[in-house]
Amino acid sequence: MTDPTRTPNTTANNSSPADTEEMEEYAGGTIQSRHGYIPMWLLVVYAVLFIWALYYLVVYWGGLGPGRV
Template sequence: MTNVHATGPESTKPPDEPHDDKEEYGGGAIEGQHGYIPAWLLVVYFVLFVWALYYAFQYWGGLGPGRI
């Protein structure tokens, strides 16, 4: 019996076999997979965003002309 809804090479695997979620690009030179974003990286993103806002207002004149 064949699975009508499945497409691609994953459709030939039995349902109980673990799936390989890696995607290949550039003929296999680059591999990507779905995962999670580590908490420390989210903290780095937040800190950089806050620093960018501070820098924009402090050194680029704030909201417009007329700043003392």
């Protein structure tokens, strides 16, 4: 199945890797996937969540446990 929003590139010299990649289909064509890139904003979200997890680990799970002063 082809994506109607993408226009095919007719010249071989100007084609990008995304244009030449094959679309993978699963579940009889219901699910389609292709290799892509990870957006920068998503990498920033991953980094912020990791830093928050380290902060939470140290502040709320560190120390002597229940009854600490």
